[in-house]
Amino acid sequence: MTEPVIVSDPPSAGPVKHEDLKLLQEVILRTPGDPGLEMCIQCGTCGGSCPSASAMDHTPRAIFAMLRAGMREDVMKSNTPWMCVSCYYCTVRCPQEIHITDVMYTLKNMSLESKVGGNSTASDFSKTFISLVENYGRSFEIGLAGFHNVKHFITRLPSMTPMAIGMLTKKGMSPFPPKRIKGMDQLKKILKRAKELEAV
């Protein structure tokens, strides 16, 4: 007798919990506008159109099936939304006109809240980017790239040196943080209130 071949990982969280049966609805409600996710016909056009599908552990189609099945932990652990490059190919090609890219953003938000997984490199990049924006009101590209790559890709730094030098000399990018916007207090107040509203 040969061992049965396991094609994909079995659900890790065991039996589906009752509250997770509404997982699909939760994703839909958290996405601005009407994403139309319940209309998915599992055709796979999204995964076939995706430029970074090869880096994903589940294709978008599989993720939508897993949402329907209430496999919360598996979806939250998946790196799929984090590999999304926001190219919107899936969104315009979907025969059911589902706002797939927006759903991916929602899944990223939920995966950070759930604390079970996600992709630390990707979520760290977002966090570093935003901490700089929340501080200066503008993004600080050199600081972001430097900080992020030292933290996550330290072995790649030698190969990046010529590029970094080019950025500073040819492109004339400043190694210093940008000037703070005048309305920094206003922006902080807006974001503070927005975070309270998000939590509701």
Added chain:
Amino acid sequence: MTDYLYYPGCSMESSAKAYEASVEAVCGPLGINLKEIDDWNCCGATEYLSLDTTPAYSLIARNLALAEEQANGTRTLLAACSACYLNLSKADHYMHEDKAFGKKINEALAAGGLHYDPGQLVIRHLLDVMFNEVGLDKIKEKVVKPLTGLRVASYIGCMVPRPDYNKHVSDTEHPYELDDLLKALGAEVIDFPLKTACCGGHMTQIGPDTAFELIRRLISAADEYKADALVALCPMCQMNLDAFQGQMNGYFHTNYHIPILFFTQLMGIAFGKNPEDLGFGSELVSAHEAMKRIGIQTPEPVPAKPVAKKPTGLPMPPPRVRAVQQTTGNEEAS
């Protein structure tokens, strides 16, 4: 002169200074008066949307509210960066479509004494304005130095044609605007199949292997079609294809050399502007050779100094100097 509200975006002040300079240089002659929004903030790119929804949209909406306040008769908000353009139109679109969501964002804005009425502004990308408002006839009139003989790949990228909430662009996957504009400048435009393919976006920072593959596809396609340069309209695309081209070459053991230019830089050349005022020379993959072909002198690349090796072992006669082979970029290591 027509007034337009203008949202430059952070890249224009750091990595895409060439875009900023060339946009300013070509807008004047075409009668576009850019009124920069006072005290704008970062749009959050694709990163804030990944973390939190309401704060991300509020960050974008602050710009919309400021623009509406400062509108003074104009309704069109212009962005030159594709990601900024999409974020601004995305916030406007969803605040309009989903009333409850719009109310929530306005509640956050109210904490800073701001308010935005969704639908008040028409958000457009610079290419769209050039093509549909200024028009090719007017652009042709200004051409004094046609780009005859320059073979270019027109690359639009993702975020202008998709999802294109307000249907400003001709097609989601094969739009013709940039092709026609470059043809109007006299350039030879190749039928580039990857016109709206992805440049890798933020993957250069989170999954470099994936990013290099996406960059390779674009660069190798442009090279196969024998393009002299690839023309982009987004700071992110330009940065990925230009700055990471060397690393991509290292990763795949290839030797591509495709300069990446902004479409406004080529417009400026065709309008007879000085290349240095258009930010030429700031690209990491030098456009010197390509521009020389049509008789434009741009700053020469600084030749990389060969690393001097210390002599080791027995004294040997100096190596014979081999004739330098012309590299075409086609020689992928097998």
